[in-house]
Amino acid sequence: TLRLICTTTEVQRKNAGASGPEKYTEAFIKKQIEEFNLGKRHLANMMGEDPETFTQEDIDRAIAYLFPSGLFDKQARPMMKHPTEVFPEQRKIQWGEDGRPFHFLFYTGKQSYYSLMHETYEKFLNVQKHQDQLAAEDLPLQKEKRNLAGSRWLTKIELEEMLLEKLSDDDYSRFIQLLQKLVALPCADIEESYIQKFSKELPVQLQEVVIEPLQYDEQGKAFSTGEGKRKTARATAVVYDNGTGKITVNGTDILHYFPVLQDREQLLFPFQFLGRIGKHDMVCTVSGGGRSAQAGAIRLASAKALRSFVTEKEVECMRQAGLLTVDPRVKERKKPGQEGPRRKFTWKKR
Amino acid sequence: MAAPSAAGLGRRLRAWLPRIMPVRWSRYNPSYLEPEVKKESYQKPLEELTEEEREQMELKAVRPIKAAPPTLSSSVFSDPMISKFTNMMMKSGNKVLARSLMSQTLEAIKRKQLEKYHKAPENEKETIECNPYVIFHQALKNCQPIIGLSNITRGGKTYQVPVPLTDNRKRFLAMKWLITECRENKHRRTLMPEKLSQELLLAFNNEGPVIKRKHVLHKMAEANRAYAHFRWW
Numbered sequence: 301t302l303r304l305i306c307t308t309t310e311v312q313r314k315n316a317g318a319s320g321p322e323k324y325t326e327a328f329i330k331k332q333i334e335e336f337n338l339g340k341r342h343l344a345n346m347m348g349e350d351p352e353t354f355t356q357e358d359i360d361r362a363i364a365y366l367f368p369s370g371l372f373d374k375q376a377r378p379m380m381k382h383p384t385e386v387f388p389e390q391r392k393i394q395w396g397e398d399g400r401p402f403h404f405l406f407y408t409g410k411q412s413y414y415s416l417m418h419e420t421y422e423k424f425l426n427v428q429k430h431q432d433q434l435a436a437e438d439l440p441l442q443k444e445k446r447n448l449a450g451s452r453w454l455t456k457i458e459l460e461e462m463l464l465e466k467l468s469d470d471d472y473s474r475f476i477q478l479l480q481k482l483v484a485l486p487c488a489d490i491e492e493s494y495i496q497k498f499s500k501e502l503p504v505q506l507q508e509v510v511i512e513p514l515q516y517d518e519q520g521k522a523f524s525t526g527e528g529k530r531k532t533a534r535a536t537a538v539v540y541d542n543g544t545g546k547i548t549v550n551g552t553d554i555l556h557y558f559p560v561l562q563d564r565e566q567l568l569f570p571f572q573f574l575g576r577i578g579k580h581d582m583v584c585t586v587s588g589g590g591r592s593a594q595a596g597a598i599r600l601a602s603a604k605a606l607r608s609f610v611t612e613k614e615v616e617c618m619r620q621a622g623l624l625t626v627d628p629r630v631k632e633r634k635k636p637g638q639e640g641p642r643r644k645f646t647w648k649k650r
Numbered sequence: 651m652a653a654p655s656a657a658g659l660g661r662r663l664r665a666w667l668p669r670i671m672p673v674r675w676s677r678y679n680p681s682y683l684e685p686e687v688k689k690e691s692y693q694k695p696l697e698e699l700t701e702e703e704r705e706q707m708e709l710k711a712v713r714p715i716k717a718a719p720p721t722l723s724s725s726v727f728s729d730p731m732i733s734k735f736t737n738m739m740m741k742s743g744n745k746v747l748a749r750s751l752m753s754q755t756l757e758a759i760k761r762k763q764l765e766k767y768h769k770a771p772e773n774e775k776e777t778i779e780c781n782p783y784v785i786f787h788q789a790l791k792n793c794q795p796i797i798g799l800s801n802i803t804r805g806g807k808t809y810q811v812p813v814p815l816t817d818n819r820k821r822f823l824a825m826k827w828l829i830t831e832c833r834e835n836k837h838r839r840t841l842m843p844e845k846l847s848q849e850l851l852l853a854f855n856n857e858g859p860v861i862k863r864k865h866v867l868h869k870m871a872e873a874n875r876a877y878a879h880f881r882w883w
Contacts, residue, residue: 565728
């Protein structure tokens, strides 16, 4: 059985736009927008700035200055935002004055979802017809494989926002299956523009991290620093170029600081992976954690420092070997009513 | 209560929090992929890869990757099978002791094989295997059962039904049998490395109590062949 433990606002944020018919009329929203623009100009005048070039960031700064608040929750503090951000987009009333609904699928309950499914299936049949035509004329079918790794489908919340209607998990998975079937057909390039409405680009390379350039000390030796952590251990490493392969931890040699072979293997792992065992010197400081955690922290710190010495392809190889990710595993907390994080108390019959 | 991934609560891809927390969860977002530690797989030129491998490479370029665990390393000496066996031998988290026992076992195997090598006549010298890692892998392979038994209850009676085993299960059973054999059926004064090296050498030659246990299991499965249709998976 599954127990609800805790969720964040990200998951609890219901799509307010889909919750019901509109609570705010169009005229009301228009009036709010006018009031907002007027208020923006007044605020600009008060702060002594130009009303024409007053951006949202300037508004936020001005409000934080004029109404300082000590509340911890940022969303409880006074804010002045454009009405479209404050009042979520909602569906207009779906029926006319005589009570007759506008959309032909209104009585299904999920009109936008079903109309979307119908549209997508229509495109699917279109593509199949095109395929049959090409096969009849004996022309070769276009087989350019669409790059699946670079994009992802819309999430359920994003789709709900697009349709302004609540969806169930089942509905969402059916829609995604239909889209995947459509994409799998060879001639799907015709409907490319339609498919792009439902897919989002993933950041192509996960190399969003900036690699720092090498620094040079007084004697002209190149060095670079890196920081790493694992559980409660924090480590900083300074890797010097043109070295003999000596590694010093907190002033002592690694042979004396880490008597266990496994820890020394972890320290040498980044160097061995890049093939630079005898070429670099390292001086590290580490504190906190236990024996294995300190070794993991130094490994991460040295891998981060080595990024500046190495080509981009090798950095990508290091990332795929798992050397550059912070290990998020920490000790699980003890729960009340249990002896440990997982162990329950001994069951006694009476 | 600590939520699974505390980092980056604002971003949708990273902050994966299910509505209801299952009991078996991990600190990583499910989109994180397993790390590939071996150096050779990164040195292959692009042309030699098959379609699947190319897709895998593209996927790896976009997705985040989990951190390599402390037992895994790209050095020649780290072997995933040996690490698994060491973990199974470990008691109360004493990895240092387990690792030293493992290395003493491998040393003992090497010594025994070298003794045999130097005593053997010239023509037989090539057939004697001296590499302890090769002996370990071959012994484990020889101990793996092909088919297992599972309890299925029908009409009040529990039958032992022959069932195919997955690779993981086979490896686990082989290692478990070796360790229980060494812990229980030995003379009080013999040390673990000595007994383990003895068992591994016997298993390498398809003799010994572990191989016998595997054959017994196979015979039981063959005897209960009639109930094989009870299996529904």
